[in-house]
Amino acid sequence: MTAQKNRGRRAVAAAALAMLALGVTSCGAINEQATTFQYAASDGIILNVADLDVRNMLIVTKSATDEARLLGSVVNNTATPQTLTVALATGSVSINVPAKTSVKLEDEANKTILPSAGVIPGKQAKATLSVGGSSEEVGIPVVDGTLESYREFVPGGFDPSELTHLTPSPKSEEHH
Structure with a gap:
């Protein structure tokens, strides 16, 4: 027993x-693993357009109408040079990417300026990214110098007084 x-x-x-x-x-079995999602770990967008890899692309500007600087990297893993065109309603720019290299737009040598973003910081600028006959419609995040890491890239320079509206003012004591 x-x-x-x-x-x-x-x-x-x-x-x-x-x-x-x-x-x-x-x-x-029910929920997908979070580590399998591809997402932008920073403020910019990540996508592929034809043979080019666009990484962490965003726009830095003071306002909707001021000049705007494009930031991020464009990677070309092919054996032939490629050109990425970024077109907004306010204008377009072309970025030449040699074969087997990447172009980092934060580098002064690759500084890319748009006439304006067309939207205020905090919004997304509608854009068409194209390479040859392929194109993608995207929303590119627009930021200003509120975050310190973007201040050096603001066209025309960053003025700290632009942040005074974000500083809480002391409240006067109320007497009852």
Whole structure:
């Protein structure tokens, strides 16, 4: 009788362990793993246009009507030079990317200026990115110098007084 009890207990324990394992792993059967999502880990967008990889693209400007600077990287893994055209309603720019290289728009040598973003910082500028006959319609995030890391890229320079509206003012004491 004791051997039969032990076998029964082992069967129950094995079933409980199987249920526990199923409970721990089954969420992966219903929900996709977060690590499988491709997303922009920074403020810019990530996409591929034809053979070019566009990484962390965004626009830095003071306002909707001031000059705007394009930031990010464009990677060309092919053996032939490629040109990326970024067209907004306010104008367009072309970025030449030599074969097997990347162009980092933050570098002074690759400074790319648009007439304006056409939208205020905090919005997305509608744009068409094209390479040869391929194109993608995108919304490129527009930022200003509120975040310190973008201040050096604001066309015309960043004026810290533009942030005074973000500083809380001391409240006067109320007397009842």
